[in-house]
Amino acid sequence: MSDLPANETRFLADAEALAREIPDGASIGLPPDYSPVAMAVVRALVRRGAKNLKLIGVPVLGLCADILIGAGCVREVETSAVTLGEAGLAPRFTEAAEKKSIKVVDATCPMIHTGLQATEKGVPFMPLRGVLGSDLVRHHPDWKTIENPYAKGDPILLAKAIVPDVALFHARWADEAGNVWVGRRKELATIAHASRACYVSYEELKPGDMLEDELLAPGCIGSVYVTGVAPALRGAWPLGVPGAYGIDDAHLMHYARLAKTAAGFQQYLDEFVFKSVAA
Amino acid sequence: MSYAKEELLAVTIARLIGDARHVAVGAASPIPATGAFLLKQKNPSLRISLLQKRSGNPFTEGSRELFDLAGQGRIDVFFLGGAQIDGEANINLVEAEGKRFPGSFGSAYMYFTAGKVILFREEHSPRVLVPKVDFISAPGWSPPEVQRRGGPAALLTGKALFQWQTEKRRFLLQSAHPGSSAADVRANTGFDYDAPATVPLTATPTDAELALIRGPVAHVIAENYPEFARRVWGAALAGLRPA
Numbered sequence: 001m002s003d004l005p006a007n008e009t010r011f012l013a014d015a016e017a018l019a020r021e022i023p024d025g026a027s028i029g030l031p032p033d034y035s036p037v038a039m040a041v042v043r044a045l046v047r048r049g050a051k052n053l054k055l056i057g058v059p060v061l062g063l064c065a066d067i068l069i070g071a072g073c074v075r076e077v078e079t080s081a082v083t084l085g086e087a088g089l090a091p092r093f094t095e096a097a098e099k100k101s102i103k104v105v106d107a108t109c110p111m112i113h114t115g116l117q118a119t120e121k122g123v124p125f126m127p128l129r130g131v132l133g134s135d136l137v138r139h140h141p142d143w144k145t146i147e148n149p150y151a152k153g154d155p156i157l158l159a160k161a162i163v164p165d166v167a168l169f170h171a172r173w174a175d176e177a178g179n180v181w182v183g184r185r186k187e188l189a190t191i192a193h194a195s196r197a198c199y200v201s202y203e204e205l206k207p208g209d210m211l212e213d214e215l216l217a218p219g220c221i222g223s224v225y226v227t228g229v230a231p232a233l234r235g236a237w238p239l240g241v242p243g244a245y246g247i248d249d250a251h252l253m254h255y256a257r258l259a260k261t262a263a264g265f266q267q268y269l270d271e272f273v274f275k276s277v278a279a
Numbered sequence: 280m281s282y283a284k285e286e287l288l289a290v291t292i293a294r295l296i297g298d299a300r301h302v303a304v305g306a307a308s309p310i311p312a313t314g315a316f317l318l319k320q321k322n323p324s325l326r327i328s329l330l331q332k333r334s335g336n337p338f339t340e341g342s343r344e345l346f347d348l349a350g351q352g353r354i355d356v357f358f359l360g361g362a363q364i365d366g367e368a369n370i371n372l373v374e375a376e377g378k379r380f381p382g383s384f385g386s387a388y389m390y391f392t393a394g395k396v397i398l399f400r401e402e403h404s405p406r407v408l409v410p411k412v413d414f415i416s417a418p419g420w421s422p423p424e425v426q427r428r429g430g431p432a433a434l435l436t437g438k439a440l441f442q443w444q445t446e447k448r449r450f451l452l453q454s455a456h457p458g459s460s461a462a463d464v465r466a467n468t469g470f471d472y473d474a475p476a477t478v479p480l481t482a483t484p485t486d487a488e489l490a491l492i493r494g495p496v497a498h499v500i501a502e503n504y505p506e507f508a509r510r511v512w513g514a515a516l517a518g519l520r521p522a
Contacts, residue, residue: 032342059342060384081372081382085307086506089381097379106373108416109385110346117343129350130391132425133418135373136383153424186341242336249505 002163004119004196009178009223012230018199019044021228022166027054029116029164029191033062033085036170036185036241038201040232043273046071056164057082058116058191059109063239063252066090067273069102070265078105080112086249087256092265106136111143113187115162119194125158132157167195170236171221171229172244174202177209178223181216183242192225201232203244282484284437285511286492287456288401289313290484291440292358295397295433296325299355303328303345303393305384309500309507311358311399313492316499320491328354332503346385349392352428357393359386360400363412366470367448368398368419368431371412383416390417395432403436403459405469420448439464440481441472449473454481 012018018041022028031037042064045053050073055065057079065082068074070092082093096102110128118126125144132155137143142160147153169188171180180200182188192198198221210216238248238255258264292314296302302325304312312329319325328337330345338344348354361370362380370390372383390396400407421427434441434450438459441450452474455464461478484492497516501508 035342060382079382081384083307083381086504094379097374098377104379106382108383108387110343110350110388113343113346128388129426130388133415133421134383134387135415136387155425184336184339184341186339187343188341190341190343253506 004163005227006224007178007198007227009226010228011178012228014230015040015044015201015232015235016047018201018228018230019048019050021197021199022050022168024051025053026165027056028166028168029056029058029162029195030061030064031058031169031185031187031191032060033064033239033247035187036172036182036236037062037064037239038168038170038199038232038235039064039237039239040170040235041168041199041201041230042067045073046269046273049073054078056162057107057112058187059107059112061093062090063255066092066259067269069093069096070259070262071269071273074102076103076105078107078112080107080109084252084256087252091256091259105141106139108134108136111157111159112162113190115142115159116190116194118159118161119163120190123161125160127156127158129156162194164191164195165197167191167198169200170232170241171200171202172241173204173206173210174200174229175206175208175210177211178226178229179210179220180226180229181206181210181219182221183219185242189221192221197227198225199227200229201235202229203233203235203241205231280484280486280489282489283511285310285313286484286489287481288399288435288437289317289492290488291435291481292397292399293318293488294482295435296356299325299394301326301328301354302356303330303349303354304358305330305389308358308360308399309504310401311397312504313496313500316496317488317492320495329503346388346392349389352392352394354392355394356397357389357395358397358399359390359417360398361407361412361416363407363409364398364400364434365409365412365419366450366472368434368443368450369412369415370398370417370419371414372416373414375413386417390419390430391421391427392429394429396429398431398434399436400434401437403438403464403467405467408436408467409469410471419443420445438467444473447473452478454479456481457483
């Protein structure tokens with residue numbers, strides 16, 4: 001596999017600057033709605049007219065994917081699901097998938113994790129139990145079934161290593177040493193470890209080096225994985241940051257209603273993306 | 280005491296969970312969560328892992344930990360649904376008749392690795408319960424060479440409870456809910472299944488169960504499924520601020 005870089009974190013001005021670092025055509029590893037999503041950067045990607053992105057759901061996607069798909073920024077999605085949770089189906093994803101205006105590669109959650117974990121270890125694939133007999137195996141281009149080399153008559157599925165071009169998420173804190181703190185949301189660490197570049201928006205900048213603090217260090221992603229950070233206060237809104245602010249359920253329901261039609265979605269973009277309104 | 284359909288289903292789920300030690304509940308499953316938390320009122324040592332719990336989530340290794348736990352055999356009961364479910368207990372969460380659904384989530388793995396899976400889908404119609412699913416997200420059974428710890432135990436719908444017969448690879452109608460009947464279930468099920476000569480009615484919630492559901496259980500559910508709690512119990516009962 002190709003080498004992944006040892007980073008020296010760059011400090012960028014804001015979400016717009018961070019969005020400019022993500023090139024058209026990039027594959028982007030993204031967390032689910034319950035893990036901090038860099039929504040301010042997602043809105044900036046829409047404003048800069050990003051094109052041909054491939055979104056990788058780790059392991060599922062929600063609002064950010066629906067907005068990027070609706071805004072025409074996406075060519076392909078690989079994910080275990082796209083959902084707005086209690087707000088229902090993700091309407092722009094659903095329409096794009098039904099009209100086949102984007103390519104959808106269906107996966108199942110632990111196969112995505114396993115593919116990223118293979119990259120974390122620098123190995124080309126990793127096995128996982130289950131899944132055999134699912135039509136997902138027939139359709140997925142990168143999954144192969146082998147015989148367990150340690151036992152006879154025991155088929156097992158392999159996940160090919162997944163290497164996103166970009167990891168993108170939001171964090172409660174960054175520090176002056178370039179580390180970011182994500183607490184228990186370790187899927188963010190997995191995405192960061194496995195991606196060629198990692199961009200993180202953050203709520204607050206802490207002085208010093210969080211890795212010197214035994215209580216904070218276990219929730220940190222070390223700067224060696226972090227390409228660039230930028231401040232974005234309430235940058236996950238209308239999604240949440242665990243321990244800081246919750247998901248804005250009313251906004252999600254509002255979005256789900258509007259985004260049912262292309263015109264309603266455009267109205268949403270005009271109001272909440274192009275006017276750059278904060279909560 | 281009168282009860283909501285959701286409460287009947289939750290009580291039935293609590294009975295299906297039985298003496299499990301660890302139940303995990305995935306995304307968008309407020310009724311299974313209600314059933315699990317009702318059972319916990321009677322059996323406080325029951326461990327419930329809510330995958331999407333907003334605070335106090337039981338996992339510290341991120342969203343892969345649930346699957347790692349299941350792979351190790353530490354999860355006794357899990358719930359799965361489907362846009363389509365067929366008579367061989369295959370489930371489809373991807374697409375049917377040109378319509379796209381959210382996707383397979385972890386179903387293709389959890390169906391194999393959890394000790395037992397309760398299939399749950401409120402809509403009971405020939406559209407959902409089909410002879411053969413259009414897409415197999417997760418298969419109901421596997422050939423003998425494929426390692427598989429668990430599989431389906433039951434299928435619960437808004438009309439009936441079916442038991443899965445592993446050897447026959449067929450469902451057996453166990454009971455019809457009040458308001459439905461054996462004939463109604465047959466007319467609304469697209470796949471063939473076994474049924475006894477006389478089909479009993481599903482046991483209804485007791486007053487004690489309803490008191491628990493509308494008290495401590497509603498409060499726990501409202502924290503994680505606020506829209507559901509508001510709809511079933513109203514804002515005041517669920518301890519929520521008015522909408």
